[in-house]
Amino acid sequence: MNTAHSFFQSILGACLLTSVSFLASCGNGDTKEVVTEAPVKEMPYDVVPVTGAQPTRSLSLPGELDSYYQTDIYPRVSSYIKRLHADIGDPVRAGQLLAELEAPELTSALSEASSQLKASQASYSSSRAAYHRLLVTSRTAGAVSPLNLEQAHAKALSDSLLVAAGRAHYEAASQMAGYLRITAPFAGVVTERNLAPGAFVGPGGQTALPIFKIRQLNRLRLRLAVPEAYVGSIHLHDSVGFMVRTFPGETFTGIINRLANSVRPETRSEQIEIDVPNPKNRLRPGMFATVSLPVTAAKSSLFVPRSSVVSTAERTYVIRIVNGRADLVDVQKGDESGGQIQVFGSLKAGDVVLKAGNEEITNEEPLQVELASR
Known part of the structure; x- marks a missing residue:
């Protein structure tokens, strides 16, 4: 028992001696090799x-395409449709004959006016010749009385006025008869034909339907309303792009050619018109368009x-x-x-x-x- 206790004490003493020796060695010149961390340098902030x-941006607005010119063709005189020379979808040129009408009373009035004009011209030619003969004869003293010469001159003057009146009457009758031939006022396409040969037509509400509707398609107007806040950014002759649902992904262009120069109180917007060339007639009047309108701030x-x-x-x-x-x-x-x-x-x-x-x-x-x- 005493032997074991002595052995344990000798082991414990050796351990303590070893620990003291290790700590002493750590306390010598080896401390110079201990590494300490340097303070982290602050990264600078980026500035701009x-x-x-x-600022320029694009304002997306809805618009509607319309014909540059369009008109309804009504007759000017009461008549019947004799012939039609155009139908829906036909392209027409300015002055082309579209329809012929017939009204016998207008034809008779023209013939009567022509006859009256010819009669007055003949009468004037005779009275003028008689006056000139008397005028030559009057150079011989006492051959013609002054009264007869004055009467001949008055007759020639009166007949000349009858000729002028007859010519005016004939021109009026000719113009009325000319209304029996309906021509195209401009180049375009017939988009409607509502009546057929034999139909009675006339002005003053005798028929509610026009004979034809014509629209110009090779040049269109694009109308849109620009909000009041952006009116100052709109300028004449600016180029504008737009798209239609018929041709998705394709952009068409036009030029701002007209400004209303007035803001509508009910919508607080200004109406503008954009001219759109349409040489191949791909676009149609009535199509809705989405317009990309560039707007720039004034300052x-x-x-x-x-x-x-x-x-x-x-x-x-x-x-x-x-x-x-x-x-x-x-x-x-x-x-x-x-x-x-x-x-x-x-x-x-x-x-x-x-x-x-x-x-x-x-x-x-x-x-x-x-x-x-x-």
């Missing part, structure tokens, strides 16, 4: 300048990267850097384009703001910054 530009606006704007429940701001310190500037957001956002506030072009806003940065906090590469 505030830029000024005129320059300020833009910053979208990431620069910090939005919280209390405010919206950007972090401007002034003399190495943060300056939180309240702004209002506008339009976005290409990663840039329009801002309104106490900023000016050339101010430097953080490229990436941070809610943890406080006002007047010193910051290390560097200009970000674009």
